[in-house]
Amino acid sequence: MQAFLGLILSTAAFWSPEKIANARAARDKLAEVNHQIARKAAELASLLQQRSDLHNSSGFSSNTHYHVCDVIESAAKGNYLFESHVHKPFQDLHTQFDLKYWPTLSDFLQELAFDAEAADPEARDPLTAASTAASRPSLYDFFKALLVAIEESRAHNYGQLPNEFKITDNALASFANCSLDLEPDDMVDSLYVKRLRQHIRDGAEKPKRV
Known part of the structure; x- marks a missing residue:
């Protein structure tokens, strides 16, 4: 009883x-947030691709991130566990394979867009x-x-x-x-x-x- x-x-x-x-x-809000993430991530993926094309064709560069590993390492600064346990093997992997082996920043954002678009609360x-x-x-x-x-x-x-x-x-x-x-x-x-x-x-x- x-x-x-x-x-x-x-x-x-x-x-x-x-x-x-x-x-x-909250469920409806989550669905709306995922929809916005999908739309804005797709827009950002397009902008990143445009920037990459301009870097390659215009004769100008903006000294910004172009490698997904650089973004991860920069974002993880201040994360003690990353710095202590992940950074060294991750950096070795980064330097072992050149850019063609990794997804572009545009690919990375496009995947986030696909993931959010397919999400169902x-x-x-x-x-x-x-x-x-x-x-x-x-x-x-x-x-x-x-x-x-x-x-x-x-x-x-x-x-x-x-x-x-x-x-x-x-x-x-x-x-x-x-x-x-x-x-x-x-x-x-x-x-x-x-x-x-x-x-x-x-x-x-x-x-x-x-």
């Missing part, structure tokens, strides 16, 4: 409707995944996180709840009403939880599209 009550309180604290809304906003834990899966937010999100938390806390997942542990719809509704401190008009009942569980079961039975 102590383990279950702790699970209820922690889920209400970290996956309340407000926290889930923040998680959704993913939840790092099952509760966040369950609570943010729906396209539209609702109180269902909290219950989905709570049900996943219960499953994750069973003995077969090395948790403290017995594998045969069950909780009635009415009890689950009461615990949610109290832990979320819902207003009287917002409180849920056993029928709400029953519909939610049926919804989850129906969703799990739908075949995945290939």
Whole structure:
């Protein structure tokens, strides 16, 4: 019982409707940041290539970095671990192979652009995944996180709840009403939880599209 009550309180604290809304906003922000990185890295890759072409054709140079290893070594200045353990073998590798063996600065930035463009934000834990899966937010999100938390806390997942542990719809509704401190008009009942569980079961039975 102590383990279950702790699970209820922690889920209400970290996956309340407000926290889930923040998680959704953070996911959207992450997607937007990756989009901007992809666009700006591609622009910078193009500019670096233009600068390299001008260095080779204009008769002028700007005394800037042109080798990716020079950039790494310069960026790592002040990093004690790099200086102590990596710098010497890295410098030996740098001098062993000339420029044609390494990616250009433009190639380096273009890869960052490709990587960011292909990025797809993913939840790092099952509760966040369950609570943010729906396209539209609702109180269902909290219950989905709570049900996943219960499953994750069973003995077969090395948790403290017995594998045969069950909780009635009415009890689950009461615990949610109290832990979320819902207003009287917002409180849920056993029928709400029953519909939610049926919804989850129906969703799990739908075949995945290939």
